[in-house]
Amino acid sequence: MTPPSRKALVPFVSVQHMMNLVLHIGVEQVLRDLAVEIEADFLRWEQFDKTPRVASHSDVGVIELMPTADADLYGFKYVNGHPKNMKEGLQTVTAFGLLADVHTGYPVLLSEMTLLTALRTAAMSALAARHLAPENATTMAVIGNGAQSEFQCLAFKAVCGITTVRLYDIDAGATEKCARNLVGHGLTVIPCTTPEQALEGAQIITTVTADKKNQTILTDNMVGSGVHINAIGGDCPGKTELHADILRRSTIFVEYPPQTRIEGEIQQLPADHPVVELWQVMASQTKGRTSTAEITLFDSVGFAIEDFSALRYIRDRIKGTPYYVDLDMLADPDDPRDLFGMLHRSA
Amino acid sequence: MTPPSRKALVPFVSVQHMMNLVLHIGVEQVLRDLAVEIEADFLRWEQFDKTPRVASHSDVGVIELMPTADADLYGFKYVNGHPKNMKEGLQTVTAFGLLADVHTGYPVLLSEMTLLTALRTAAMSALAARHLAPENATTMAVIGNGAQSEFQCLAFKAVCGITTVRLYDIDAGATEKCARNLVGHGLTVIPCTTPEQALEGAQIITTVTADKKNQTILTDNMVGSGVHINAIGGDCPGKTELHADILRRSTIFVEYPPQTRIEGEIQQLPADHPVVELWQVMASQTKGRTSTAEITLFDSVGFAIEDFSALRYIRDRIKGTPYYVDLDMLADPDDPRDLFGMLHRSA
Numbered sequence: 001m002t003p004p005s006r007k008a009l010v011p012f013v014s015v016q017h018m019m020n021l022v023l024h025i026g027v028e029q030v031l032r033d034l035a036v037e038i039e040a041d042f043l044r045w046e047q048f049d050k051t052p053r054v055a056s057h058s059d060v061g062v063i064e065l066m067p068t069a070d071a072d073l074y075g076f077k078y079v080n081g082h083p084k085n086m087k088e089g090l091q092t093v094t095a096f097g098l099l100a101d102v103h104t105g106y107p108v109l110l111s112e113m114t115l116l117t118a119l120r121t122a123a124m125s126a127l128a129a130r131h132l133a134p135e136n137a138t139t140m141a142v143i144g145n146g147a148q149s150e151f152q153c154l155a156f157k158a159v160c161g162i163t164t165v166r167l168y169d170i171d172a173g174a175t176e177k178c179a180r181n182l183v184g185h186g187l188t189v190i191p192c193t194t195p196e197q198a199l200e201g202a203q204i205i206t207t208v209t210a211d212k213k214n215q216t217i218l219t220d221n222m223v224g225s226g227v228h229i230n231a232i233g234g235d236c237p238g239k240t241e242l243h244a245d246i247l248r249r250s251t252i253f254v255e256y257p258p259q260t261r262i263e264g265e266i267q268q269l270p271a272d273h274p275v276v277e278l279w280q281v282m283a284s285q286t287k288g289r290t291s292t293a294e295i296t297l298f299d300s301v302g303f304a305i306e307d308f309s310a311l312r313y314i315r316d317r318i319k320g321t322p323y324y325v326d327l328d329m330l331a332d333p334d335d336p337r338d339l340f341g342m343l344h345r346s347a
Numbered sequence: 348m349t350p351p352s353r354k355a356l357v358p359f360v361s362v363q364h365m366m367n368l369v370l371h372i373g374v375e376q377v378l379r380d381l382a383v384e385i386e387a388d389f390l391r392w393e394q395f396d397k398t399p400r401v402a403s404h405s406d407v408g409v410i411e412l413m414p415t416a417d418a419d420l421y422g423f424k425y426v427n428g429h430p431k432n433m434k435e436g437l438q439t440v441t442a443f444g445l446l447a448d449v450h451t452g453y454p455v456l457l458s459e460m461t462l463l464t465a466l467r468t469a470a471m472s473a474l475a476a477r478h479l480a481p482e483n484a485t486t487m488a489v490i491g492n493g494a495q496s497e498f499q500c501l502a503f504k505a506v507c508g509i510t511t512v513r514l515y516d517i518d519a520g521a522t523e524k525c526a527r528n529l530v531g532h533g534l535t536v537i538p539c540t541t542p543e544q545a546l547e548g549a550q551i552i553t554t555v556t557a558d559k560k561n562q563t564i565l566t567d568n569m570v571g572s573g574v575h576i577n578a579i580g581g582d583c584p585g586k587t588e589l590h591a592d593i594l595r596r597s598t599i600f601v602e603y604p605p606q607t608r609i610e611g612e613i614q615q616l617p618a619d620h621p622v623v624e625l626w627q628v629m630a631s632q633t634k635g636r637t638s639t640a641e642i643t644l645f646d647s648v649g650f651a652i653e654d655f656s657a658l659r660y661i662r663d664r665i666k667g668t669p670y671y672v673d674l675d676m677l678a679d680p681d682d683p684r685d686l687f688g689m690l691h692r693s694a
Contacts, residue, residue, distance in 0.1 A: 007437065008362065014675035015355065019693040027690070049403050056396050056416045058449050063421045065412050069403045074410045078423070078445065080452020086683045090354065090451055094677045098425065102405050104437055105427020114678035118686055147680075150687035174684055181687045328361040330441045331461035333494075336433045337521055339465055340497035340528050343374070346366040 008332030013111035013314060017323040022115065025317065028158035028185075031151070034123035035130075035159045037309040045279040047071065048305055052259040055236070060084050062236055068304035074100045075308035077113055081236060083210045092147065092210050093117065099311045106330060109315045113307065118148055120310040121302060122155035124255075125230045129160050129204055131281050131288045132253060132296040133228035137203035138163045143195055143217050144209035144233060145169035145178035152206050152232070153178075157187055160204075164188040168198035196222060207241045208232040214268075220245035225293045234265045235301040242297075244268040250297035253278050253288070255306075264299040275299070355679030360458040360661060364670040369462065372664065375505035378498070381470035382477075382506045384656040392626040394418065395652055399606040402583070407431050409583055415651035421447045422655040424460055428583060430557045439494065439557050440464065446658045453677060456662045460654065465495055467657040468649060469502035471602075472577045476507050476551055478628050478635045479600060479643040480575035484550035485510045490542055490564050491556035491580060492516035492525035499553050499579070500525075504534055507551075511535040515545035543569060554588045555579040561615075567592035572640040581612045582648040589644075591615040597644035600625050600635070602653075611646040622646070 013021070022030050041048070053066040061082030068075060079095035086092055095113035100106060129137075140162045142149050149167070156162035165187055169175045175191045182189045192198040195217070199205060205227055207217045215233075220243050223229065229250065234240040242265050252275045254260040261271060278298070281288040289296050318324045333342035360368070369377050388395070400413040408429030415422060426442035433439055442460035447453060476484075487509050489496050496514070503509040512534055516522045522538045529536045539545040542564070546552060552574055554564045567590050570576070576597065581587040589612050599622045601607040608618060625645070628635040636643050665671045680689035 012674070015678045016675055016693070019690050022690060023694050051401065054398065054401050054412065054414060056414060056421055056449075058416075058418070060450060061452050063414075063416070063447060063449070063452050065401065065414055065423060067401060067403060067410075067412055069405075069410070071405070074403055076412060076425070078447075078454070080447070082450075082452045085451055088451070089683060090453065091678060091680075091683050091686070094453060096454070096676055100410060100425075100427070102403075102410070103407060103429075104432055104435070105408050105410050105429045106437065106441060107425070107443070112676055112678065115686065115690060146684045147686040177682065177685055177688070181685070181691065327359070328363055329443055329459055331362045331438060331459065333438075335524065336436055336438050337493045338524055338528070339438070339462065339494040341524070343366050343369060343462060344528065346363070347370050 005332050008328060008330040009326035010107045010110050010329045011324040012327045013318060013324045015112045018112050018115045021317060021323040028154055030119055031123045031155040031158045034120050034310055034313060035127040037313045038124055038306050039127055039282055041305050041309045042279040042282050050256060066304040066307055068308050069102055072102055074102050075311050077307040097307055097311050099315055109311060111311060111314050116310050118151045120306050121148060122151035124306050125152055125232060125300060126155035126159035128278055128298040129228055129230055132298060133160060134203045134226055134292060139202045140204040140206055141166045141198040141202035143168050143198060143207045145174040146210055148208045149178045150181045152208060153182055153187060154185060166190045166192050166198040166202055168192045168195050204228045204230060206230040209241055213238060214240045216243045217241040218246055219243045225295060227295055229297045231265050231297060232300050236263050237267060240265050240268055250295040252297050252299055254299050255303035259303060260299055260301050263301045266299055352679050355675060355677040356673035357454045357457050357676045358671040359674045360665060360671045362459045365459050365462045368664060368670040375501055377466055378470045378502040378505045381467050381657055381660060382474040384660045385471055385653050386474055386629055388652050388656045389626040389629050397603060413651040413654055415655050416449055419449055421449050422658050424654040444654055444658050446662055456658060457674060458658060458661050463657050465498045467653050468495060469498035471653050472499055472579060472647060473502035473506035475625055475645040476575055476577055479645060481550045481573055481639060486549045487551040487553055488513045488545040488549035490515050490545060490554045492521040493557055495555045496525045497528045499555060500529055500534060501532060513537045513539050513545040513549055515539045515542050551575045551577060553577040556588055560585060561587045563590045564588040565593055566590045572642060574642055576644045578612050578644060579647050583610050584614060587612050587615055597642040599644050599646055601646050602650040606650060607646055607648050610648040613646055
């Protein structure tokens, strides 16, 4: 039996490979790199084929496909969101993704994306904050200390120069876990016992909770003027974190309006409520923050281009490393019309 | 370093595994089994979450995602269609697919689907013909003798009792290849040099060509009364095989109208032209063929439920076999909130 040809093989990055690669490069360096990659793609926003993600909802969660493409590369991510998973010892979010060559339709990378999504989400948040947060912000409150929280803290350190994080979770064990994991990473970490305490002195507020319902993690009176809010957790229909009054006081920045209107905090607002597209801020086509008193809000839901950027980064960085294996995923008969002959000759 | 737990591992069926499994079961038995699986799912059509596939078009081809779900399982297929690939020594169509548990969002199977798509497409065609073709049909014309053609011939033998196939392709080499591959499979194979010759005495006409444009593989005067047409190749916008006059003389059966209106032969007709949903014929909610003179046309484009059925079949059949490997595709920290800790402890 002859082995499959190069064309039939797709590089696969497992979870273990991804961990090895990230530790090899360094977590903060990966976060900085991803912010650079995402910004580069946001700056050429109009070159992408864009669509809201395709969601399949059940009573307990959602499974989504997030495709996008430029003229050369096609990418998509499979991702689930099952908040009840945690109690069963499973991840709330797992993901994997694929890049393919637009010219042939052949996949060129398959990769785990549970870790990569956490990294790219944090890099995206920090990138948005670099454009929107008050100048010289040093302190971030983090409400929700689950699987995403440490990545958020390190991204804001690496990309925005945050030096202090103030942690709060309804589960004190989560806060303790986050604080413990951040030891030795050069951040001043302050565990808090109330959300109000966490917000004290914070110029940036990150909300990153997981419950799939309309919550009020922040009420209007908790949010002072001039802060930047990085709202991560409200990312599917019926799942929000902020009181609508906060939204009405804020200038709202989004990734891709057709998706955010359905999934983001702004699902609480009329469909014509004004929002600013983040890529236009990056491209200097419109303004970001315009005053020190303004409340800026990044209503983050996660968009396919961010995954595309992250997958392309991984594809480039695994070259020449041992951090992938080749999968025999594509049929490759000698004569492309002869799929049946390939099957029979394999006997 | 501890290996990942069971929960983090996803069974993967490579091309080689698929070939081994199919040969182990027997090609015709697989085709019969797939027809049974697809029919079982079509009979519970209303239980599925359905959406037209999500297509990303370029000048040279298309990349599509085809998701569907029932209450317990979610499935999707990645598939490309690049007619120009053949000249470059590549497959026109490659595919892979995934099944996941709706309750957790965790993938439970990743599989090659280039071969599996050829098998399920043929099984679907034969299943439709079993409901629509003239009784006691024995002869099928096959126009287009590329990668799909042998699978079509064997499915119609295994599922519908076809004994004779009459082959035609504009490339005589393709016909020769198809005829050679069918030697020893119990079919009378008649290579033809014109489409007209191929149609002589055929009760079933299969068109399965690959060019991405509006072709006229069959003109109206070539199609006599009473035949069943199995139109496979017209399966994306701007890609059709039949003259519109044939459509107007036929009773047209489709898989999922919202998708077929965009992609099938009926893209040539007004959007309100009557079509019959095949699942309703199977469920005896409406009639299939009503007279011996009627021309029945299965305007096949391929629907996500067929892939779902095929993936579920593979998941069931690989149990206890050596025809898969486990992939470390899902992050599985001891504490599901502690993704970051898992990363750091892997160092």
